[in-house]
Amino acid sequence: MSSQIDHLLDENRRFAPDPAFAANAVAKPELYERAKADREGFWADQSRELLDWSTPFTEVLDWSNPPFAKWFADGSLNVAYNCLDRHVEAGNGDRVALYFEGEPGDSRAVTYAELTDEVKRLANVLTDLGIGEGDRVALYLPMIPEAVASMLAVARIGAVHSVVFGGFSADSLRSRIDDAGAKLVITADGGYRKGNVSPLKPAVDQALEDRGGLGPQATVEHVLVVKRGGNDIDWVEDRDIWYHDVVPQASAEHTAQAFPAETPLFILYTSGTTGKPKGILHTSGGYLTQAAFTHRNVFDLHPESDVYWCTADIGWITGHSYVVYGPLANGATQVLYEGTPEFPAPGRWWDVIEKYKVTIFYTAPTAIRGFMKQGRQIPQARDLSSLRLLGSVGEPINPEAWIWYREVIGAGKTPIVDTWWQTETGAIMVSALPGITETKPGSAQVALPGISIDVVDEKGEQVGNGNGGLLVITEPWPSMLRGIWGDPDRFVETYWSMFQDNGYYFAGDGARLDEDGDIWFLGRVDDVMNVSGHRLSTAEIESALVAHEATAEAAVVGASDETTGQAVVAFVILKESFLRENSAEGLANDLRAWVGQQIGPIARPRDVYIVGELPKTRSGKIMRRLLRDVAEGREVGDTTTLADTAVMSVISAQVR
């Protein structure tokens, strides 16, 4: 990390806001003053201005039982009504909500009126299937309009969705369905990916297999299946229902009922430092307030004229807040793209931007670095002149990628917003505001109005400008997680115990304040890796590796990678019997594939090194820091605390 800091310290390019942009910008500098003078009053104003409340709230924040926050608790609203019906009622029913672009090239424009209609029908179907307030519904879907409609229909009836990324394995899906106790699964036969149909329904069937004892098969009553891929699938009578057999036939009359602001909206599983993913719980009023506020101000959204595109999958928090809830609450027109950036050829994303005249584009540094590798001639062969704002999310963006993004994609003129936040924070917390902030390549810069952030040392003392430390959030915020599903102790322990005396939320990120007090993120300080902007836990991959019959012991680290930010690198000790009968190389490949099957392809290690020993302290703790040195090809650091100081030279030799 120290070389990274040195490198960032050299970065001193600055980009002042364009006066013409600033003159027409949504965000006004007064926001900061208003929030500083009265933080809760500021959020109350935003919430009243951006959302329609059925019962207006009188109380803003209830922090009487920290860290369990309640925002706007005596108010009630319907989240789906705020994302749909009210836009239709305001005369914007003909505005396009989604420009859907399928990977094979099929496309369809869905207006606000049409999406509202679909969601009402689906809400009626869900009710008929016995889904009611508080019930959990798991979604395992491709990036198609029905996925957006499903999330909103679940929200509309006060139920709770748990979206599982379509790239996760059947086992990952099974444990998530099980943890949430879902009653219904909404899936598709398959979706398009890299030119092929990637099946989804078979994974649902496998996840719901009866393996004895309690399990998801005991709670799931029905599986609602969207036809997308046209692939052959198995069918379980009385359990499985085609979406097209019930939704178009259902009544489009459905009045949205208001629910209290703290009604659970969704659970989203994310990796932590232990093997078991955490079900992050978000609720309604506070979440929607901050999603809408940030989407409008950070992306300078002018809903009547902008075409917005966020490339995230709805299986991640970015897809929840910046494909579904933020943009739709704001009445935005957006692109929904199903496939990968490379199909049928590199440049597909730029074709999409050209086709729909996208004005606001939000993606991840790993994608930008991938495009840099392909060369600027690919985007330069397209007309990208509609773009007026670019966003980045998911991991630190290195200054080179930032500059390339602005020069090549943004014609050297668009503002770039580097947005820092997490599944847990629900919405953007740190970002420049376009038209206001002078931007610095590589720095996420400043806390948004109404957000209180600090960088502290391990004792919770402020480090001050010019120093590095740990990022904390010092005051509750509207879209904060309300807990970990079914595990309040883990919630307190994971996020609030580190700085218990100060009452700070510990984010798990290292950060540095520059001389101006701007924030530069430096990556995770815990055993969470960030691969292509996706969070993975070392412990989860290690437990998948040791579940393989050939493995005796395993240690996983995140090593820096030019394209993906970090890459998964595994060091594995194999059982003697397997080594005798198989080649180490063959076993390493088997293990890579195995992890892909167990968790999902994103978790597949880039490298698996077969070693004879692992570096351990006298108390038996694996020193991952030393393994990271090896994985990154560096000289191995201080080994004096190892039980056997010679072990690192053996490992280094084995890896070479």
Ligand code: PRX
């Ligand atoms: O380490 C930070 C990194 O991603 C983590 C959160 O991951 P996840 O919950 O999957 O959400 C990703 C999308 C919001 C953070 O703890 N991260 C996210 N955005 C940035 C970032 N690191 C640096 N700069 C960012 N802009």
